Amino acid sequence: MDEVEPVVSEDPERLTWAEIRRRYPDQYVCLVETEKVAYGSPEITTARVIGHGPTDEDAFDADRVAKYDVHEVRFTGVCTMTYVRPALVIDDEILEFLLS
Numbered sequence: 001m002d003e004v005e006p007v008v009s010e011d012p013e014r015l016t017w018a019e020i021r022r023r024y025p026d027q028y029v030c031l032v033e034t035e036k037v038a039y040g041s042p043e044i045t046t047a048r049v050i051g052h053g054p055t056d057e058d059a060f061d062a063d064r065v066a067k068y069d070v071h072e073v074r075f076t077g078v079c080t081m082t083y084v085r086p087a088l089v090i091d092d093e094i095l096e097f098l099l100s
Helices: 017-023 092-099
Strands: 014-016 028-036 044-053 071-075
16 A cells, blocks of 8 residues: 655645644644734744644754745643753842942
8 A cells, every 4th residue: 555645735724823732732833924922922823834743853844944034943732841040140239239
């Protein structure tokens, strides 16, 4: 039996972030034509998915990304990484003391 290759749309449909997370759970997705909630915001309103996979390298397809000026790779699951807290927090009072 012949293997069936996945069909990739030349013009992927625009999806909301909630639809992207439902369609590609716990995967990395490569997004283009991303609309944000506000300028500079990390929150996505809608985007087109041009690649997806279990790793960020699998989601990134250089041939397809080359057609777009801007792209980004995001993870649709919950991040379980622990963040390292800074050992020293410099607030305005300390900054003023250091600069004087």
